[in-house]
């Protein structure tokens with residue numbers, strides 16, 4: 001049965017949900033910083049900001065809550081075989097995510113209705129818990145995703161799941177870098193987006209106190225995250241080199257196994273010719289980034305089974321977009337630091353303009369990597385829908401939604417192995433290859 005429409009539906013739901021998920025992680029921090037600053041300075045604009053951001057957080061939280069409910073239904077309906085198989089393993093992080101979500105909802109309630117009912121410090125504390133539980137909620141979900149990239153904490157014998165241990169599963173090798181990278185992505189994207197909106201308004205009226213304060217707080221959340229993001233991305237790349245060489249090779253458009261492997265800026269991979277053209281190549285760059293040694297050998301796609309290749313062109317291009325955006329946002333952060341140091345943060349129209357034009361970039365980076373599978377396990381799983389087995393989750397052309405959310409592709413890979421009755425032993429540090 002061809003479930004392409006159902007899979008598109010899943011993809012659309014995910015595309016919708018991720019926007020609200022990242023806003024739900026970052027917005028409460030801005031709200032709490034605004035309130036804490038108000039308590040400290042008594043400037044009315046900060047209170048006004050805290051209240052407006054709280055209202056925004058509440059509305060977006062509600063939309064996020066509804067869209068996540070849709071997703072949980074879809075996971076069961078579209079991927080029944082995977083959920084039946086992986087439920088005992090990923091049930092723990094999903095349940096913990098549920099707890100984090102409830103915590104967030106309860107404390108958001110305290111925050112929204114407690115303005116005149118609880119002490120100011122208790123009120124700020126409630127907001128802090130909203131921010132913390134939002135981050136935890138995202139982190140737990142990402143551990144599920146990373147488990148699908150580097151499965152751990154279980155064994156399969158004769159197609160049956162044995163020796164399930166949810167904690168090594170949760171703390172799988174890809175978990176830490178992916179969680180850090182995702183949280184930073186949320187803070188960076190949302191912080192810059194909010195700053196961009198206020199930058200536009202400051203361009204009209206540079207002395208407006210409300211927009212100046214909003215701009216400063218949004219930058220405070222977005223810029224440190226943007227500065228740290230390339231480092232987190234580098235960490236994710238190093239872990240990738242050890243655990244998922246096919247994904248790394250596709251991200252980099254790297255076809256030939258070689259020492260002193262170059263890092264490529266731009267370029268268009270040609271799968272038929274098995275080469276990446278028009279790229280600027282920095283010799284030894286990829287070897288160094290992946291293994292900390294310019295002479296290290298990096299496996300190319302040609303040495304990996306053809307049917308394990310990811311869709312190289314979109315993956316490489318999406319990765320390039322993400323890295324370009326990440327590099328630009330890090331530069332923007334440095335620029336802001338310099339201007340703040342010279343006390344000219346609000347006076348540079350060029351900087352305000354640059355921030356305004358960067359409004360959507362973080363969200364593009366997040367959704368580009370998602371959509372084209374540059375993001376996660378999708379790149380490990382080039383297709384083979386036909387031999388995945390395991391229920392109707394496996395139907396449909398391979399170029400559809402599977403590219404959207406990496407973990408679904410991870411499911412396919414596992415499903416394939418289980419169906420072949422391969423006996424696997426997985427432990428942290430060793431994914432299914």
Ligand code: HEM
Nearest residue numbers: 178185230233234236237322323326327362365366375376
């Ligand atoms: C120079 C900057 C960056 C580098 C080197 C980088 C590197 C990477 C790498 C190697 C991965 C794959 C990780 C994996 O699948 O295990 C990845 C995934 C990802 N990146 Fe980036 N990245 C950068 C900037 C950004 C920016 C600016 C954003 C968004 C604001 C972003 C959002 C993401 C997301 C959402 C994922 C998927 C995370 C996951 O698999 O859970 N990245 N990045």
